[in-house]
Amino acid sequence: MHIHFKELAKRLGCSITIARSLADRSRELITNAGLGNNTPLLLVCDSVTYEALGKRLVKELDSPFLILNDTPYANMETVSFIRAKQAGALIAVGSGTINDLCKYASFLDNKPYAVFPTAPSMNGYCSANASITIHGHKQTLAAHLPKGVFCDLSVLAAAPTRLIQSGLGDSLCRPTAQADWLLSHLLFATSYDPLPFSLLAPYEQELFHHADKLIAGDTNIIKLLIITLLVSGFGMVIAGGSYPASQGEHLIAHTMEMQHGNALQEAYHGEQIGVTTLFMAGLQQQVLSKPLYLKKYANTDIQNAISGYFGRTLAKSVYDAYHKKHILYEKYDGINERLQKEDKAIRDALYRVTLHESVLRGVLQKAGAPTQAKNIGWNDKELVQAARYAKYIRDRFTFIDLIY
Numbered sequence: 001m002h003i004h005f006k007e008l009a010k011r012l013g014c015s016i017t018i019a020r021s022l023a024d025r026s027r028e029l030i031t032n033a034g035l036g037n038n039t040p041l042l043l044v045c046d047s048v049t050y051e052a053l054g055k056r057l058v059k060e061l062d063s064p065f066l067i068l069n070d071t072p073y074a075n076m077e078t079v080s081f082i083r084a085k086q087a088g089a090l091i092a093v094g095s096g097t098i099n100d101l102c103k104y105a106s107f108l109d110n111k112p113y114a115v116f117p118t119a120p121s122m123n124g125y126c127s128a129n130a131s132i133t134i135h136g137h138k139q140t141l142a143a144h145l146p147k148g149v150f151c152d153l154s155v156l157a158a159a160p161t162r163l164i165q166s167g168l169g170d171s172l173c174r175p176t177a178q179a180d181w182l183l184s185h186l187l188f189a190t191s192y193d194p195l196p197f198s199l200l201a202p203y204e205q206e207l208f209h210h211a212d213k214l215i216a217g218d219t220n221i222i223k224l225l226i227i228t229l230l231v232s233g234f235g236m237v238i239a240g241g242s243y244p245a246s247q248g249e250h251l252i253a254h255t256m257e258m259q260h261g262n263a264l265q266e267a268y269h270g271e272q273i274g275v276t277t278l279f280m281a282g283l284q285q286q287v288l289s290k291p292l293y294l295k296k297y298a299n300t301d302i303q304n305a306i307s308g309y310f311g312r313t314l315a316k317s318v319y320d321a322y323h324k325k326h327i328l329y330e331k332y333d334g335i336n337e338r339l340q341k342e343d344k345a346i347r348d349a350l351y352r353v354t355l356h357e358s359v360l361r362g363v364l365q366k367a368g369a370p371t372q373a374k375n376i377g378w379n380d381k382e383l384v385q386a387a388r389y390a391k392y393i394r395d396r397f398t399f400i401d402l403i404y
Contacts, residue, residue, distance in 0.1 A: 005231050008199065012237055014126060015148040016230065018223060022152040026060040026116075033114055033148030035089045040064055042087035044102050046072050049094040049118045053155050057093060057116060071266075074100040075133040083109055091115070092146075095163065096122040096131075096269050099146075104130040107143040114148035119159035120167040120226040122270055125149050126233030129242050131254075137317045138254040138393070140242050149230065157222045162268060164214050164222070165369035169274025171207065171228050172363060173249045174200060175355040176280040180247030180398035182353055186346050187294075187335060188328055188397060196235025196244035197353070203228040211366040248283075248398035249276040251390035252383070258314065258393070260382060267376035274364050275373055279387065281357035284399045288347050288354075292339045292402060296332045302392075309389045324395035 009016040015033040022029065030036060043065035045054035050067050058065050066085055072078055074097045082090070082105040090113040092102035099115050099122075106113035107130070115125055124131070130143040156164075178197055185192035207228050213221040235244045242250075253272040302322070307315040329335060339346065364371050373383045391400045 005199075005227055005234070008231070008234050009126070009149075012126075012145060012234060013147070014145045016126075016151075017148070018151040018153065018226065020153045020219065022116075022150055023056070024060060026057050026150070029148060029150045030061065030091070030114060035091075035112055035114055035147055038089035038112055040087060041089050041091050042066060042085055043091045043093055044068065044082060044098060045093035046070060046098065049098060052118045052158070053116055053152070054093040057091070061091075063091070068098070068101075072097050072101065073133070074131060079105045079108070079132065087111065089113060089147075093118065095119045096124060099124055100130040100132060103143045103146065104132055104141060112147045114150065115146045116150050116152070117226070118155055119163035120156050120222060120229060121159070121163040121268060122167060122170045123229040123232035123245055126230045127236040127242060127245075129236065135317065136258060136314055137321075138258055140246065140394075145237060151226050153219045153223055153226075156226060157217050157219050161215050161368075162271065164225070165274075165364075165367050166268040166270030167225050167229055168207075168211055168214060168367050169268075169270035169272075169277070169364065169369055171204070171225070171232060172274050172360055173245065173247075173277040173280075174204060174232070175353060175360070176249050176277050176284060177243075177245055177247040178353045179284055179350050180280075180396070181243050182350060183399060183402075184397040186349065187339075190328075190397070191240070191243070193239050193244070196232075196238055199231050199235055199238075200228065203231060208363045211363050214367050243396070247280075247396060248390065248400045249273055249280040251394055251396070251398065251400065252276040252279065252387045255386040255390040255393055256378065256383065259310070259386060259389075267370075267378075271370050271376050274369055275371065275376055275378070276383075278357055278361055278364070278371060279383065280399070281355070281360055283387070283403060284350075284354060285357060287399050287402050288350060291343050292346060294329060294332050294335050294339070294402065299326075302326065305389070306392050309385075310392075318392050321394055322392040325397055325401075328395075328397065 041063040046068045090102040090106045092099045092115040102113050184190045210221050232245050236242045253276045370376050373380050388404045
């Protein structure tokens with residue numbers, strides 16, 4: 001099934017504009033998206049995105065603006081800070097963190113928001129959820145779609161190379177996320193919808209094939225990347241959550257941030273996901289190479305593992321998140337009996353949606369993107385430990401649950 005992304009956006013109530021230049025069109029775009037009467041518009045950016053695009057938009061829209069610090073953090077404190085400002089609607093000028101902050105702040109206040117991306121760096125522009133840290137626990141929270149996403153290709157192509165590589169890294173996880181989501185469905189009959197992946201298919205193949213052109217400044221491939229990222233976001237809306245784009249690979253990255261955030265070298269989200277996707281792809285290949293089997297753990301062992309790794313401060317919120325999943329598969333024996341009978345059919349179905357780790361690695365290498373933990377300032381031992389404990393931070397069943 002192939003639906004043009006703009007038609008899909010229209011159905012979901014989001015106005016999408018992608019052009020080589022959007023100079024002097026911001027007022028028109030905001031009005032057409034239905035935000036013309038939501039005054040005052042508050043433009044939210046950081047010092048870097050202000051220079052990249054915010055300065056121009058402030059002049060064109062003649063609106064108040066808020067410049068967050070150089071490295072804003074997507075946490076509830078910053079969300080509250082934005083909510084305290086007078087605004088009829090929020091205009092996010094930036095990428096991942098800025099978008100998440102404006103999306104969630106506007107959602108809590110039942111206000112509309114729109115976004116002018118400054119980099120094709122992640123797939124959350126068109127999702128209806130936001131990644132927000134609450135008391136140190138990275139969480140995916142329900143939010144809403146922007147009323148408009150306005151992509152100036154001249155701005156996106158001028159983004160730092162690492163941010164463009166980051167967008168490729170974030171798009172790389174489709175195979176690992178799909179395999180994880182399908183695994184949960186096949187074992188426990190949890191929800192699963194192949195439509196988000198069907199929508200992505202015509203864009204993903206071409207993007208992966210031409211990944212080398214991203215760092216050459218090819219605006220046609222930059223456009224392909226941003227479309228892929230936007231469609232991935234819409235897929236999350238269709239699925240009713242981030243399931244088709246955020247599974248084991250994201251759990252590992254979030255766990256690394258929760259456990260080592262203050263000590264980690266600054267790495268963009270998509271760079272992290274590129275590395276954890278390769279790790280996850282290898283793990284999935286390892287699991288699928290032999291009969292599937294679900295391990296059983298005592299509840300006290302689980303609680304001790306969580307408090308021992310995450311510490312007392314995070315232990316309760318992590319356990320509460322994990323417990324929702326744990327009660328899903330309490331009947332281990334029955335599941336393992338079914339796995340014995342249907343193992344080949346299940347593994348064949350999972351193999352069909354995966355891409356080999358070497359293929360995914362090759363895509364990143366074409367674009368000169370990080371492929372190893374050390375490339376983004378991570379420690380291999382800490383990464384393996386994070387993978388071991390990542391299963392506890394969400395109620396999603398992934399291949400991590402089968403191997404650790």
